[in-house]
Amino acid sequence: MIYRQTLTVPVERVDFPSTQYRHETYEKKQIVLHYTASGAEVYGDLHHWRKTASRIATAFIVDRNGVIHEVFEPTKWAYHLGVGLRDNKVLLKYKQNGSLYDQHSIGIEIDNYGYLKYDKKKKIFTTAYGNQIDRDLAQHYLVKHRGHEWYEVFPVIQVEGVKQLLIGLSNQFSIPLNYYGDEFDVCTRALEFEKGVFTHNSYVSANLRTDIPPDPRIVEMWMNLPKSA
Numbered sequence: 001m002i003y004r005q006t007l008t009v010p011v012e013r014v015d016f017p018s019t020q021y022r023h024e025t026y027e028k029k030q031i032v033l034h035y036t037a038s039g040a041e042v043y044g045d046l047h048h049w050r051k052t053a054s055r056i057a058t059a060f061i062v063d064r065n066g067v068i069h070e071v072f073e074p075t076k077w078a079y080h081l082g083v084g085l086r087d088n089k090v091l092l093k094y095k096q097n098g099s100l101y102d103q104h105s106i107g108i109e110i111d112n113y114g115y116l117k118y119d120k121k122k123k124i125f126t127t128a129y130g131n132q133i134d135r136d137l138a139q140h141y142l143v144k145h146r147g148h149e150w151y152e153v154f155p156v157i158q159v160e161g162v163k164q165l166l167i168g169l170s171n172q173f174s175i176p177l178n179y180y181g182d183e184f185d186v187c188t189r190a191l192e193f194e195k196g197v198f199t200h201n202s203y204v205s206a207n208l209r210t211d212i213p214p215d216p217r218i219v220e221m222w223m224n225l226p227k228s229a
């Protein structure tokens, strides 16, 4: 069954050049959640990916309205993990697997600014790029996630889009949706190619990436996804 068949949220096909991703097909074992760390539009991400020579992209972007943008078919692949990067502090044997992780996974970018900075004197929140954002969008973490205690929340409607996409992809590729709680930091299960849903944190060390934080809405949604044995 193709993932789109079970969705009730809109899916938009993106006009993305076929030269910007890879067409060989591999068994898909994993789904990886990212955030874009960018502004309110998916078009900024796409514009950036179109310009790169290195075929960096994810198959999907879920925007803040919960609309799913299919950048390329999830049977294909592009680079989205960077496990082999020199500064990635995971075991060498995993770094040597390099693009195998990109080939065997499906990336989902969730539009989100990522971590926020709080100016206690001015009482304002700003993104990593210096844009000021509304207090209501700031989520506090009692336990810092990879060095940061404030992140932008994911709107309810956007979490619903991610949920439906996960269920659809799970049906199409027989990938289990179970939540274990170890997915928000370097995760041996991910690096050993265990089937399942992970985050970018699962593959790279804290000096490289913070996506995505254990947002309460995301975690609750994930914990309540249909379980498989």
Ligand SMILES: [Zn+2]
Binding pocket: 033, 034, 035, 080, 200, 209, 211
């Ligand atoms: Zn990422």
